[in-house]
Amino acid sequence: MREEQPCKVACRMILDAESAKKFKEKIDDEYRVNMILDNLPVAVPRRRRDADGSPLTIYEHGFRVGFKGNYAGVKEEKYFINNHLSFRVMYHTNLDTDSVRIVGFEVTPNSREYKDWNLNSQLETCNQDTKNVIEGGTGPQEVDTYKEVVFTYDVTFKESDIKWASRWDAYILMNDDQIHWFSIINSLMVVLFLSGMVAKIMMKTLYRDKAKYNQLATQDEAQGEPRWKLVHGDVFRAPKYSGLLSVYVGTGVQLFGTTLVTMIFASLGFLSPSNRGKFITAMVYLWVFMGLFGGYSSARLYKMFKGTEWKKNTLKTSIMFPGILFAVFFVVNVLIWGEKSSAAVPFGTMIVLVCLWFGISVPLVFLGGYLGFKKPVIQDPVKTNKIPRQVPEQAWYMKPVFSILIGGILPFKVVFIELFFSLTSIWLNQFYNIFGFLFIVFVILTITCAEITILLCYFQLCSEDYNWWWRAYLTAGSSAVYLLLYSVYYYLTKLEITKGVSGVLYFGYMLVASYAFFVLTGTIGFYASLWFVRKIYSYER
Structure with missing residues (x-):
């Protein structure tokens, strides 16, 4: 020394x-x-x-x-x-x-x-x-x-x-604060704009409609009412593949809780590059223990859809998402083993992950599912008609594919800058520890997903299309499509990968990241729309 x-x-x-x-x-x-x-x-x-x-x-x-x-x-x-x-x-x-x-x-x-x-x-x-x-x-x-x-x-x-x-401050890329602040201010402008539109719908249109609706005496007078009220007898009809939707929503709750707690601890300085490996380790343990909330949410929604096979539904919740991630991770890791790279995860660690999955996570998901299914069923604000109402022909801009893809643009725009720095830190050997900015962006992302989904859900109901359940999930979740497309662009413009295994490694991990982003944002959008629809139709009682 x-x-x-x-x-x-x-x-x-x-x-x-x-x-x-x-x-x-x-x-x-x-x-x-x-x-x-x-x-x-x-x-x-x-x-x-x-x-x-x-x-x-x-x-x-x-x-x-x-x-x-x-x-x-x-x-x-x-x-x-x-x-x-x-x-x-x-x-x-x-x-x-x-x-x-x-x-x-x-x-x-x-x-x-x-x-x-x-x-x-x-x-x-x-x-x-x-x-x-x-x-x-x-x-x-x-x-x-x-x-x-x-x-x-x-x-x-x-x-x-x-x-x-x-001493870690000098290692971390803190010289681009202006870019981060500009991105956050820009995202806040988007949030304020969306908040204004949602506020206008909730505080002006809906409350005014409520007052008018309560004063109407005859059905003839009600014909001039907003069209979203015409589907009140079908809006809470269980969607197709309702069990699958409840599985994805439960998984999204588990992922949201894991991400939120991880961000909070990272922002407070408990997780940083100085503690190598603790960031991923913390996320794994949080994911395992958040299985309780994932199982509970999945079972509650499944029971609301009049489902009866809660054990089967809970098993899907505990296995489907982590099973897909583990399969991709295992295949990529086998290829890295073949290259004799030090980046390969040891076989013993893989066994430990499997033990955590089936030994702790799955039982906790089942416990949460049991508790959720034992709770009283969530009652719909209005009764559902026995015969489904026919959905009228939709305008081109209200077609499912178009409106879903449009809904994912703003959430992706919110995370774009932080996504660039995150990819740079992972694939271009730079340090990243600006978790305060990342947490702020995560909060803005949550608000943006909720608001854009509420707006598009309202427009959908106004066009007399009551099939909003999956549409709400896919609207916010479609931002993952743009994330995956950007990862392809990043690969072609920023990276110089020539080896096949390295390319598989990159796209394997980015596919996993995009899938997780889809589940996370989709769940946020779904719960926001569920709250919104229950709120506006509670006036119909």
């Missing part, structure tokens, strides 16, 4: 054909080397300028194994390995105890060829301040068969004013 190492030799090796081939493959695939010092991951500082020209420093996870490029006027691209690492360790001094603590860990990788290697020549070339190309007679270290590669490093220490409790 605080003893600088000007130039040290780590090792030397002669590349055989197999080693040279593997290094070239790793360089093509942009592999990175990751190291940890005092629980801090090594980071490569990158300097750039923001929109107003101010200098910025961002950090990337790890350093690249090497790079491809031209050297000494040769047109042919060659492979070069980063065989020299310049470490900089930043520390903070406690003036009371005169002790120091590490608050930063940076590395600058270089490629340096050591010709006729010996101790003296190594000392002369190792410390040159260069970027990937050595001046003064030596060049970058080429990756070739039977080439000798000498791996060297140097370590410097720098005192910093950053306190140990705040």
Whole structure:
């Protein structure tokens, strides 16, 4: 600690054909080397300028194994390995105890060829301040068969004013706050606009209609009433595949509770990059224990639909969504196992996940289902006619596909900026810990999904189409379609993935994320519409 190492030799090796081939493959695939010092991951500082020209420093996870490029006027691209690492360790001094603590860990990788290697020549070339190309007679270290590669490093220490409790702040991409605030303000404008429209419907149109309706004496006078009242005898008719809908809604409640609690803990600082792996672990445990609420919600809705096989319904709730996720996850993990990658989840961990699923989650879902089904059935505000009313021909803009896809645009727009930063942190080796912004966006997303679904549900009822149950779920859930399409665009424009397994890994995980987003937003939209419809038709009693 605080003893600088000007130039040290780590090792030397002669590349055989197999080693040279593997290094070239790793360089093509942009592999990175990751190291940890005092629980801090090594980071490569990158300097750039923001929109107003101010200098910025961002950090990337790890350093690249090497790079491809031209050297000494040769047109042919060659492979070069980063065989020299310049470490900089930043520390903070406690003036009371005169002790120091590490608050930063940076590395600058270089490629340096050591010709006729010996101790003296190594000392002369190792410390040159260069970027990937050595001046003064030596060049970058080429990756070739039977080439000798000498791996060297140097370590410097720098005192910093950053306190140990705040040492992660320098790693996290906090320099784009303006973008996040602009996104949030823009989203709030959307929410205010939607809130105004919902308020107009609820406070003006519906209450005025209620007053008029209560004063009407004859049916002839009622003919001029709003058309949504004409379907009051069918609006609470159970939809097709009502059991499946209750399964998805129960799963959505479980997912919503998991996401909400995770966001709260992350915003309060309990979950951060400094606690590696705890974020995912917390989500897994929360998902397991939220099964109680998922089973309860599913059973309550299923009973409202006059369902009787609550055990079968509860079993579907506990298995369908996690089963699909686990299947995709397992297939992707098998492919990663085949590549012998360290990113593969060990088989023992997979067994633990299965045990948590069937040993804790499934019983809790059944407990919640039992409690929910034992509760009195939810009574509809109005009676349902025995004979279904015929739905009139709908205008083109009220067709299910069009209105559903239109409804998903605004929720996706709300999360677009945070989605970009989240994908960047996952796939482009950058840090993300702006959970405060993420929580705000999640709240705005919830409000937006609720309001846009209420509006479109109202327009649907005004067109005398009472089949709103699935439409409400799919309207908000369609935002997942745009998320999946954006992930394809992100893959084509931001990433340089050439290997088949890496592509399967990316799309497998993004498909899982889109599916979860569909279930989450769909459930929010469904419950908002359910509250709205019960509210307006309660006047019909």
